[in-house]
Amino acid sequence: MQKIYAYAAAGACLFLSACASVPSSAELDKLTAAIIKASFRDEALVKVDRLTQDDANRECSAADVAGKPIDEALRASIEAANMKAIKWPSDGKFIGDWREGEKIAQSGRGLTWTDDATQGNGGNCYNCHKIDQKEISYGTLGPSLHNYGKLRGITDPNSATAKPIVEYTWGKIWNAKAYNACSNMPRAGHAGILNEAQVRHVVGLLLDPKSPVNQ
Amino acid sequence: MRPVLPLAVALLLAAASLGAWAQKTAADGIAEYRAMLADGNPADLFEAKGEGLWKQARGPKNASLEKCDLGKGPGVIKGAFVELPRYFADTQRVQDMESRLLTCMETLQGFNAAEIAKTAFGRGEQVNMTALTAYISAESRGMSFNLPNNTVQEKTMYEVGKRLFFARSGTHDFSCSSCHGEDSKRIRLQDLPNLTKNPGAGSGFGAWPAYRVSNGQMWSMQLRLNDCYRQQRFPYPLFGSDATIALGMYLGVNGKGGESIAPAIKR
Numbered sequence: 001m002q003k004i005y006a007y008a009a010a011g012a013c014l015f016l017s018a019c020a021s022v023p024s025s026a027e028l029d030k031l032t033a034a035i036i037k038a039s040f041r042d043e044a045l046v047k048v049d050r051l052t053q054d055d056a057n058r059e060c061s062a063a064d065v066a067g068k069p070i071d072e073a074l075r076a077s078i079e080a081a082n083m084k085a086i087k088w089p090s091d092g093k094f095i096g097d098w099r100e101g102e103k104i105a106q107s108g109r110g111l112t113w114t115d116d117a118t119q120g121n122g123g124n125c126y127n128c129h130k131i132d133q134k135e136i137s138y139g140t141l142g143p144s145l146h147n148y149g150k151l152r153g154i155t156d157p158n159s160a161t162a163k164p165i166v167e168y169t170w171g172k173i174w175n176a177k178a179y180n181a182c183s184n185m186p187r188a189g190h191a192g193i194l195n196e197a198q199v200r201h202v203v204g205l206l207l208d209p210k211s212p213v214n215q
Numbered sequence: 216m217r218p219v220l221p222l223a224v225a226l227l228l229a230a231a232s233l234g235a236w237a238q239k240t241a242a243d244g245i246a247e248y249r250a251m252l253a254d255g256n257p258a259d260l261f262e263a264k265g266e267g268l269w270k271q272a273r274g275p276k277n278a279s280l281e282k283c284d285l286g287k288g289p290g291v292i293k294g295a296f297v298e299l300p301r302y303f304a305d306t307q308r309v310q311d312m313e314s315r316l317l318t319c320m321e322t323l324q325g326f327n328a329a330e331i332a333k334t335a336f337g338r339g340e341q342v343n344m345t346a347l348t349a350y351i352s353a354e355s356r357g358m359s360f361n362l363p364n365n366t367v368q369e370k371t372m373y374e375v376g377k378r379l380f381f382a383r384s385g386t387h388d389f390s391c392s393s394c395h396g397e398d399s400k401r402i403r404l405q406d407l408p409n410l411t412k413n414p415g416a417g418s419g420f421g422a423w424p425a426y427r428v429s430n431g432q433m434w435s436m437q438l439r440l441n442d443c444y445r446q447q448r449f450p451y452p453l454f455g456s457d458a459t460i461a462l463g464m465y466l467g468v469n470g471k472g473g474e475s476i477a478p479a480i481k482r
Contacts, residue, residue: 029378031375
């Protein structure tokens with residue numbers, strides 16, 4: 001009864017026989033929010049506050065439901081806000097150890113309700129991207145990153161000419177929504193999936209000329 | 216649940232030879248390996264158990280489920296699965312197979328539905344629930360999905376399900392659509408059905424319940440959705456909750472005309 005009351009309060013008529021037609025889009029949004037609220041619970045380290053959407057997630061979800069691209073002005077403001085939120089390397093060092101980066105790219109662990117919070121998180125990179133071509137078990141949801149640095153002409157990642165690409169790569173991994181508001185890519189640094197040292201290693205995996213990615 | 220031993224051995228052999236195949240044949244190899252396994256789908260065992268449970272007098276009321284109305288009238292099982300979820304006037308809810316079974320277990324047999332919903336997968340009455348879903352779905356094997364979707368309640372739940380499918384959230388900003396919104400995508404080597412339309416919606420939705428070779432378990436659609444949400448880094452969806460039913464409604468309607476192969480065999 002309590003649940004039915006909650007839905008009715010959301011302005012929807014799912015359970016009221018008096019309701020003759022499907023609710024309006026705005027009412028359906030409200031009803032969906034009420035149903036989400038009533039349908040999930042905390043489990044282990046995962047709390048229901050994960051269901052709270054920020055501007056990017058809310059607006060991009062709405063655009064997906066409508067089957068249209070996000071409004072231009074909204075897109076620009078979401079990207080600007082996410083760009084502003086990027087944390088750049090505290091010591092100015094962008095390039096870490098590609099060997100560590102490869103391990104992080106391979107690992108899909110972390111932040112599910114069955115994960116151990118003390119084990120550290122992976123980057124899930126191979127789930128969606130081809131990276132080192134020796135790894136044949138890669139996903140295709142994202143573009144291939146094989147030869148990522150080489151294709152961009154990076155011979156010395158510490159050089160002044162490499163700087164724009166190096167910064168973009170850091171920024172994209174830290175917060176993909178800064179460059180594409182509705183990107184499918186997680187915001188690894190921004191969301192606390194990877195820490196600063198881990199992001200540095202993944203940047204190294206992509207940009208170090210010695211990394212197998214660029215061989 | 217105990218894996219079937221010869222099958223586990225076959226799996227190891229198949230997995231070992233899988234590594235030897237070149238990348239271009241990996242998908243073919245997996246299909247071949249699935250076909251090989253389908254010869255002896257252990258889901259058969261769960262179907263048989265489910266049939267026994269359906270007919271057996273159980274629970275505080277010592278009654279069977281033979282008068283359970285799955286949408287096509289009391290006791291009608293054939294064709295019921297391919298029309299679920301649907302609206303039920305007695306509960307005034309849109310229900311999927313599992314939530315409808317909970318209703319029948321409570322009203323006919325006297326079980327406490329809320330208690331069963333709270334029970335962990337693979338424990339207690341949830342084990343019986345899984346077997347029942349295997350039996351009921353098997354009775355519609357080869358039939359086409361044809362959810363009625365003609366009441367306001369059903370159409371409303373479809374719209375809610377669509378919103379849930381595209382809802383991005385959690386630490387990784389994932390929605391169902393992140394993985395299941397486009398054709399011909401993979402996670403690692405695993406092909407991902409596009410669940411927004413056929414053939415992906417019919418073949419994806421229409422395969423569950425399924426026997427999962429990788430962990431030797433029979434999974435209902437509720438558990439399939441539960442594990443999707445786990446991997447999405449979302450909190451825990453309640454068993455039989457309206458969010459899971461709305462998603463089932465969205466997938467089932469999108470899969471209209473697709474053939475039900477449940478209970479299938481999966482990696």
